[in-house]
Amino acid sequence: MRAMVAMSGGVDSSVAAALMREAGHDVIGVTLKLWSGPGGEAPTAGCCTLSDAEDARRVAAALDIPYYVLDYTEEFREGVVSVFIDDYAHGRTPNPCIECNRTVKFDRLLNGLDELGCDVLVTGHHARVRSGPDGWELHRGADMAKDQSYVLSMLTSPQLGRTRLPVGEMTKTEVRARAAELGLRTAAKAESMEICFVGRGDYRSFLDRHAPSMLRPGPVIDHTGEVLGAHGGVGGFTVGQRRGLGIAAGEPRYVVSIDATTATVVIGRREDLLVRTVELEGLSTVSGRPLSGRVEAQYRAHGAAMPATLGGGLLHFDEPQMAVAPGQTVAFYESDRVLGGAVIAATG
Amino acid sequence: MICDNDRVMIYLDHAATTPMRPGVWEAMAPFAVDRFGNSSGAHEVSRKAKDALEESRERVAACLGARPMEIVFTSGGTEADNLALKGPVTGDRSLGVVTMATEHEAVLETTHFLHRLGHPTHVVGVSRDGGVDPDLVAGSMGPGTAVVSVMTVNNETGVVTDVAAVSAAVKRIDPSVLVHTDAVQAAACESLDVDRLGVDMLSLSGHKFGGPKGAGVLFVREGTRLEPVLHGGGQELGRRSGTHDVAGAVGLATALGMAVEDRSRFRSAVGGIRDDFEKRVMEGVEGVVVNGGAGPRSPHHLNLRIPDVRNQTLLLRLDQSGVAASAGSACQSGAAKVSHVLEAMGLSPDEARECVRFTFGWTTTQDEASEGVATLIDLVGELR
Known part of the structure; x- marks a missing residue:
C-alpha cells in the first residue's frame, strides 16, 4: 500500500509517518503550503510555518521517505481565509482550523490521492478509524485529553475508508516517547496554538489588511440597549469573551452577542450566555x-x-x-x- | 543517470544545476587542502594561491574575449547581477535601471530594491513568445538610465535574446548607458564574446556549466565605474572585497574552458536529444504547448504546458517514477510557484500551473531522454 502522510512538522504526524513505514508501506510525506503573506512571506506562527516545513522535511529525510511541499495557497485563501473573514463580518465565531481540515487537508488530499499515486491519506490526528457494520466509523482517540475527533466530525464513511490515523491508538506521552526512541527531531516540540495565517495572535493587523470594515468603531450595549462604552471594531470579539471589554462593572460581564452590520457588541451577565x-x-x-x-x-x-x-x-x-x-x-x-x-x- | 544509493534518477533539471565536469573537483581539491593560502599575502604559501587565482582569471577572460583585469570573481550569479545593477547607480538616486519582465529574480528583485530606494527603474514586457524587442527596450530608457540589463538565455524557457541587437539599439540612443547581460544559462551553448555581444557587464555562475556552486564571475569592461556591493579589504581591484575562494575560481575556470571546448558538440548532441524529446511529447500528448517555442531557443531547455495537468502533481509523480524535472521556479520550501516569466508571456496563473520544465545537460544520453519522455507520456495519460 502506498501512503501519503500529511506532515505538519509536528510530533504526531512525524510518528504517524514512522509507524506507516515500520508497517512496511510505501510512504511519501507531504506538507501543504497554505498561506503566504502579502509579500509572499511564510507564516511565522501556527502549524504551517517555514520552520515547521523544515522540520517535516528533516523528519522525512531521517525516515528516508520522499518528501514534497504542495502549494494549496489558492484553495486555502478561498476555502478558509475568506470564510474566516466572512464569519467575522457576520459576528460569527470562525473555525479556520476545522475549515482547513475539511476543505483543504482532507477534501483536496483525499480527492488527489489517485493522481498522486497513493492509496491512503495518513495524518497525525488523535482519533480512530474503525470498520463497523455500516462502513467506516470515526472514534475518539485513545488519549481523551488530546482527542481531535471533533475537528474531523465532517468526514464521511467513504473518506474515512481512505484515511489512516495511526497515532489515534496512542497517548500523547506514548507518541513523544516513540519519537524520542526513533531520534526524531520533533519529539519534544511544543504544540501549535495560533491560527497560522493570523500569526502571533495579531488579529487586528490581519483584519486591518484583509477586512478593514471589521475595525469600524461601534457601541458596547447591554440587553436594554443602554450604551455602556465603545469599541474599536467587532473583529476580535468572541461570544463568551470576558476580558478586554473596556467596561467597569461591579460583576463580571461577557460578550453575549455581536451584530456586525451595526458594529454593535452586546454584553451581559454570565446567565445571559x-x-x-x-x-x-x-x-x-x-x-x-x-x-x-x-x-x-x-x-x-x-x-x-x-x-x-x-x-x-x-x-x-x-x-x-x-x-x-x-x-x-x-x-x-x-x-x-x-x-x-x-x-x-x-x-x- | 544519477545514482544515489539504490535509486536511479533520470536527471532532466540541468538548468537548476548540472554535475561537475570530469577533473574539475580534482583541480580544485589542492586549494582546499595543501595549497590553502590566502591569495593576498607576501609569502610562498600565498603566492601559490595567487598564481592559481590569476591563472584562472586569465582563462576566464580568454573564454569571454576579455582582459584578465575585467574579470571579477564573485560568490555566484546572484552576486554578479547585484553588483552589475547596484554598482553603477549607488550614490546617485537620479540613476536607474531598465530590465525585462522575464529576467531572473537576481536581476528583477535587485531592480525592485533600487526602485524602493528611489532610483528610476523600468521593467519592459515581452511578446507572447518571450521575445525581446530591442527598440522597445531602448525606447524605455529615461534620462537617468545608467544600466540596461537583458539576459542572454532565459532560465525557464530557454528563449535567447539577441543581446548584440539590444546593445546596438541602446548605444545608438546613448553610448554611455551600460549594457549588462545575465549569461548564467548561456555558457554551455552560446558564444559569449563580450565585444560581439557589445556588453559592458556579463554574469556567469560556475555550477551551471559543470563548475562548483558558490563561484561566479562578473565581467566589467575596463573603465566602468562601479561602487562595490561588498566593502572590505579591497580585493578584485576594490570591486569585490573578501578573501578569495581560490578553489572556486580554479573550478569555475576549468569547467568554463571545458564547456567552451564542448560547445559545438553540446549544441548538436544535446540539442538533438532535446528536439527528439520534444517531438515525442508533441506526438504523444494532446494539446501540449512549448512555451517560447516560436523564436530562437537554447538547445537544452524545454518548457511545456500540458493542459489539464497541474504541474505539482506531475512533478511528484515524475519524481516517484525516477524522473527529475522542475516547475522552472520554486519557493524556498520547494513548492512550485506561479512563474513570473510565464505570466510575463501572457499565461494566466492557472495556465502557468500547468507548465513543467525539462532541461538537458552535458551528461544527458539519448536513452535517458527516451525513457524520460516515455514516463512523461504514460503519466500524463494516467492523470488525464
Whole structure:
C-alpha cells in the first residue's frame, strides 16, 4: 500500500509517518503550503510555518521517505481565509482550523490521492478509524485529553475508508516517547496554538489588511440597549469573551452577542450566555444517513459532549450551555463514536 | 543517470544545476587542502594561491574575449547581477535601471530594491513568445538610465535574446548607458564574446556549466565605474572585497574552458536529444504547448504546458517514477510557484500551473531522454 502522510512538522504526524513505514508501506510525506503573506512571506506562527516545513522535511529525510511541499495557497485563501473573514463580518465565531481540515487537508488530499499515486491519506490526528457494520466509523482517540475527533466530525464513511490515523491508538506521552526512541527531531516540540495565517495572535493587523470594515468603531450595549462604552471594531470579539471589554462593572460581564452590520457588541451577565437551543446548518453524518434523536453534542474542541436532542435542524441541550456561538462546529457522538457534525447558524 | 544509493534518477533539471565536469573537483581539491593560502599575502604559501587565482582569471577572460583585469570573481550569479545593477547607480538616486519582465529574480528583485530606494527603474514586457524587442527596450530608457540589463538565455524557457541587437539599439540612443547581460544559462551553448555581444557587464555562475556552486564571475569592461556591493579589504581591484575562494575560481575556470571546448558538440548532441524529446511529447500528448517555442531557443531547455495537468502533481509523480524535472521556479520550501516569466508571456496563473520544465545537460544520453519522455507520456495519460 502506498501512503501519503500529511506532515505538519509536528510530533504526531512525524510518528504517524514512522509507524506507516515500520508497517512496511510505501510512504511519501507531504506538507501543504497554505498561506503566504502579502509579500509572499511564510507564516511565522501556527502549524504551517517555514520552520515547521523544515522540520517535516528533516523528519522525512531521517525516515528516508520522499518528501514534497504542495502549494494549496489558492484553495486555502478561498476555502478558509475568506470564510474566516466572512464569519467575522457576520459576528460569527470562525473555525479556520476545522475549515482547513475539511476543505483543504482532507477534501483536496483525499480527492488527489489517485493522481498522486497513493492509496491512503495518513495524518497525525488523535482519533480512530474503525470498520463497523455500516462502513467506516470515526472514534475518539485513545488519549481523551488530546482527542481531535471533533475537528474531523465532517468526514464521511467513504473518506474515512481512505484515511489512516495511526497515532489515534496512542497517548500523547506514548507518541513523544516513540519519537524520542526513533531520534526524531520533533519529539519534544511544543504544540501549535495560533491560527497560522493570523500569526502571533495579531488579529487586528490581519483584519486591518484583509477586512478593514471589521475595525469600524461601534457601541458596547447591554440587553436594554443602554450604551455602556465603545469599541474599536467587532473583529476580535468572541461570544463568551470576558476580558478586554473596556467596561467597569461591579460583576463580571461577557460578550453575549455581536451584530456586525451595526458594529454593535452586546454584553451581559454570565446567565445571559446560557443557551438551550441552537439552529444548525451544514449537517453531515459519517454514515451518510439522516440523524435525529438523542445525541451527545460537543461544541468546543476541548469541551465535553452534552446530552441533547437533535431534530428539524435544531439541537436542544438537556441543560443550558455557556457561550455557544454561531459559527462554531458541533460534533455529535454516541459514546466514543462520531455520528456527524454541523455548524451553529444561530442560538435561541 | 544519477545514482544515489539504490535509486536511479533520470536527471532532466540541468538548468537548476548540472554535475561537475570530469577533473574539475580534482583541480580544485589542492586549494582546499595543501595549497590553502590566502591569495593576498607576501609569502610562498600565498603566492601559490595567487598564481592559481590569476591563472584562472586569465582563462576566464580568454573564454569571454576579455582582459584578465575585467574579470571579477564573485560568490555566484546572484552576486554578479547585484553588483552589475547596484554598482553603477549607488550614490546617485537620479540613476536607474531598465530590465525585462522575464529576467531572473537576481536581476528583477535587485531592480525592485533600487526602485524602493528611489532610483528610476523600468521593467519592459515581452511578446507572447518571450521575445525581446530591442527598440522597445531602448525606447524605455529615461534620462537617468545608467544600466540596461537583458539576459542572454532565459532560465525557464530557454528563449535567447539577441543581446548584440539590444546593445546596438541602446548605444545608438546613448553610448554611455551600460549594457549588462545575465549569461548564467548561456555558457554551455552560446558564444559569449563580450565585444560581439557589445556588453559592458556579463554574469556567469560556475555550477551551471559543470563548475562548483558558490563561484561566479562578473565581467566589467575596463573603465566602468562601479561602487562595490561588498566593502572590505579591497580585493578584485576594490570591486569585490573578501578573501578569495581560490578553489572556486580554479573550478569555475576549468569547467568554463571545458564547456567552451564542448560547445559545438553540446549544441548538436544535446540539442538533438532535446528536439527528439520534444517531438515525442508533441506526438504523444494532446494539446501540449512549448512555451517560447516560436523564436530562437537554447538547445537544452524545454518548457511545456500540458493542459489539464497541474504541474505539482506531475512533478511528484515524475519524481516517484525516477524522473527529475522542475516547475522552472520554486519557493524556498520547494513548492512550485506561479512563474513570473510565464505570466510575463501572457499565461494566466492557472495556465502557468500547468507548465513543467525539462532541461538537458552535458551528461544527458539519448536513452535517458527516451525513457524520460516515455514516463512523461504514460503519466500524463494516467492523470488525464
